[in-house]
Amino acid sequence: MGKTFASIDDKLRAWLGKQHLFFVATAPLAGDGLVNCSPKGLDAFRVLDEHTVAYLDLTGSGVETIAHLRENGRMVLMFCSFDAAPRIVRLHGTGRATEAGTPEFEALLPHFTAMPGMRAIIVLHVQRIADSCGFGVPHYEFKGERTTLTDLWGQEGEAEVCDYQREKNAHSLDGLPGLKGVPSTTPQ
Numbered sequence: 001m002g003k004t005f006a007s008i009d010d011k012l013r014a015w016l017g018k019q020h021l022f023f024v025a026t027a028p029l030a031g032d033g034l035v036n037c038s039p040k041g042l043d044a045f046r047v048l049d050e051h052t053v054a055y056l057d058l059t060g061s062g063v064e065t066i067a068h069l070r071e072n073g074r075m076v077l078m079f080c081s082f083d084a085a086p087r088i089v090r091l092h093g094t095g096r097a098t099e100a101g102t103p104e105f106e107a108l109l110p111h112f113t114a115m116p117g118m119r120a121i122i123v124l125h126v127q128r129i130a131d132s133c134g135f136g137v138p139h140y141e142f143k144g145e146r147t148t149l150t151d152l153w154g155q156e157g158e159a160e161v162c163d164y165q166r167e168k169n170a171h172s173l174d175g176l177p178g179l180k181g182v183p184s185t186t187p188q
Contacts, residue, residue: 002130003130004129005129005130005131006129008129009050012129013047016045016053016079019045019079020142021041021079022045022055022077022078023037023038023039023077023080024037024040024065024122025038025076025077026068026069026074026095027068027074028068028172028174029072030174033174034174036065036068038064038065040055042056042115042149043145044112045077048111048123051126051127053077053123053124054108054123054124055121055122056113056115057118057119057120058118058149058153059161059169062169062172063168063170063171063178063179064172064173066120066122067176067177069096070178073094075092075124076090076092077090078090079091080134081134082138082139082140083139083140083141086133086134086135086137087133087134088132088133088134088137089131090129090130090132091124091129092128092129093127094127095122095124095125096122097120097121098120098121099119099181100119100120101181102181105121108121109121116150116152116156116161117154119179165182169182
């Protein structure tokens with residue numbers, strides 16, 4: 001039987017910190033807009049306080065989460081236990097994107113391990129915390145982090161990352177504004 005929690009206590013914080021994978025879901029306001037659900041890993045999630053969480057967002061082929069948060073802020077994070085007692089935890093709330101290079105991003109960055117291709121830190125003010133059984137979630141064995149994305153951005157220079165962001169991260173699939181802070185000219 002699922003239950004709700006008033007806040008993220010130490011026990012829940014520890015459980016969340018042990019999960020290697022979580023999912024982020026957002027949606028635009030338009031009824032015909034595309035709902036987005038993205039998997040996240042790479043030890044990018046942090047609990048900041050009992051009602052605030054954040055994750056380090058890396059440059060990718062889309063910018064749906066950032067665009068949806070700019071438009072309406074609605075977001076849910078879902079964590080599943082794959083290797084221990086079955087459990088699912090959902091964190092519902094209002095999120096915002098703090099882009100790389102901004103003062104807020106720089107203030108939050110010490111909570112994380114810096115990685116190549118960082119484009120934002122997504123912050124969620126958690127308004128509802130609930131768990132459910134997870135009896136239908138299969139068992140999986142964690143073998144390690146996949147480093148393909150960080151290896152790629154580590155090989156590329158800052159100019160190439162900015163070019164990619166300008167081309168792929170300026171707008172969502174629905175045409176909503178994405179990244180704002182990408183330089184309009186390639187840095188030298």
